[in-house]
Amino acid sequence: MAFGIKKEELHDWKEKAESGQIAFLTHYWYDERFPQCHTVTKVACSNRMRLIWWGKQYGLKQEWIHERNEFPHFDLLGETQKKILQAEGLEEQLKRFKLL
Template sequence: MAFGITKTELVAFKEKAQRGEIAFLTHYWYDPRFPQYKTVTKAGCADVEKLVSWGKQYGLKREWIHYREDFPHFDLLGENAKEILIQEGLEDQYYRFH
């Protein structure tokens, strides 16, 4: 479940991903499997091959892609999320939630 984002931000993320662009959305999150993490960044794109290609530069594997919510995405957690957001020029998403 996502917390701390607006509906407008969620819609913009989904629209960008569905256009075949790599889209990012960081939000507060809780999953009992990962109690050490308070946030997640979704990196999504409707074009799976583009997403796979993008993910390779960060060591992300195809089998880590989630196919929920009508678009494929990686869930980025912890230091991995921080490093990727900074390299993508999206420090604001990281610092907003940390």
């Protein structure tokens, strides 16, 4: 279940992913399988090969790509999430969701 994002942010994420860009969307989240994680970052791209290539630079395996919903995407959690958001220059998401 997602919390803490606006409709416009979701719309922008979908537009970027649909256009073949690597798109990031961080939101508050709860899943009982991961009680230590309170946020998730979804990294999507309609071009699956581009998403695979992007993920490889961070050690993400293509088997981890979720194929459900509109676009293939990785779910980033915990330290991996923080490391990648920092590397991608997305400090505003780190601050906004208190991940620092």
